[in-house]
């Protein structure tokens with residue numbers, strides 16, 4: 001991959017000049033000037049309708065951003081990604097979550113070996129295992145079928161599975177899913193307190209199998225379990241997903257109960273692998289396959305579509321435009337379905353762990369902004385929480401609105417109300433309400449002129465707030481697969497343009513190291529050398 005400093009490209013310089021010219025762009029005016037704007041800036045693909053016309057861009061912005069992608073050698077980079085090159089250079093690994101959803105006949109090589117046969121072998125194992133648990137053929141230690149599944153993992157070994165199982169709740173079977181992630185003992189105790197060990201299956205998910213949280217929670221759960229069941233029952237109730245088979249065996253889980261994954265799958269991109277075992281248990285293997293199929297279709301779209309019509313590319317370029325030119329600090333993602341309530345949290349890891357980097361691919365400190373900060377909550381709840389700040393605050397917050405044409409429970413009345421809000425919000429964010437409109441409205445309510453004058457400034461909405469609308473036919477395993485892959489590819493495009501490595505996460509290491517040292521001190525009741533703030537707090541914590 002070519003290591004191009006984006007700020008040194010021709011396109012960047014042109015974008016800077018272009019930004020200076022259009023930073024005061026008035027979207028309402030743009031819509032008036034160009035009746036074809038919405039059509040020109042909408043992408044229709046499969047069951048996705050992506051309207052990005054309500055963004056602070058012109059056709060020229062779009063063209064210059066595409067030039068930037070070309071100068072950053074995005075096409076070459078996409079080929080390197082799909083081709084299995086070791087693009088995660090600092091860890092010496094390929095990045096092949098796309099291989100996990102590729103078709104069997106594809107050949108994807110890592111170190112000269114086609115990984116597809118292994119991928120399909122593990123998929124077969126997932127399929128058979130899920131079938132036996134779901135049908136009740138596989139029994140617990142007292143001969144009863146399983147009723148509950150506990151996923152023990154953190155980060156990518158938790159957020160993907162929990163987000164997807166909650167998102168696809170509508171499709172789920174009788175198995176009750178639980179998630180333990182935090183090392184906080186109250187989390188694990190809350191989860192296990194009502195579980196019946198005879199009918200509960202534990203899935204320990206850890207790519208490294210060295211993560212403190214997951215090992216502590218698994219140890220606590222195994223202790224609880226063996227206090228209620230014979231020791232040899234562990235083999236029937238515990239399975240693991242990991243690339244560190246040796247460590248799993250040392251933990252006491254037998255080889256046949258281990259679902260392998262590989263170092264070429266990043267944790268935050270791993271839900272497509274055996275890390276998705278709890279997803280597959282919850283919705284059945286066929287639905288899990290449909291999720292993968294959706295992602296595969298998005299992969300093909302991303303790989304084969306011209307940048308001008310490429311959804312992940314266009315949406316990634318918009319984030320660059322806001323981050324680096326408008327200097328927007330954050331981006332909101334608002335799903336208009338309660339099912340996607342964990343989607344923003346999932347994206348926070350995917351996006352911020354990937355692109356929160358301050359050193360470029362040449363090892364040099366970066367002088368421009370990277371790593372967009374994402375946050376959000378489902379609509380309409382968020383409208384009654386933080387939307388005030390987006391509408392009338394001082395910050396520019398581009399927002400993605402994700403909605404569905406059809407509701408799953410066919411609640412037409414509710415769905416119309418939900419979607420009326422969905423459309424109304426992006427319209428309100430665009431249009432705003434000016435002084436004349438406010439004044440007219442208050443006059444219509446019979447308010448005196450003096451009162452109107454006093455209230456007026458508070459009632460004005462400046463509008464011109466950028467939004468992107470992703471409208472999907474309905475929330476299915478397949479459409480969810482496409483949506484997740486869409487954001488995954490956005491992350492990749494951002495990383496290429498920012499000239500950073502998106503697939504390592506060294507920044508999480510220091511905290512882990514210090515926590516290990518501090519834990520030793522706490523356990524030894526002996527506070528070592530720290531800054532005075534930390535020392536004082538540790539002493540306070542250790543006091544009776």
Ligand SMILES: O=P(O)(O)OC[C@H]1O[C@](O)(CO)[C@@H](O)[C@@H]1O
Pocket residue numbers: 154155156157205206207208209210211214267268353505508
């Ligand atoms: O699956 P593991 O190895 O337990 O790691 C869990 C998580 O910890 C991290 O390594 C760091 O937070 C994530 O990237 C990863 O998803």
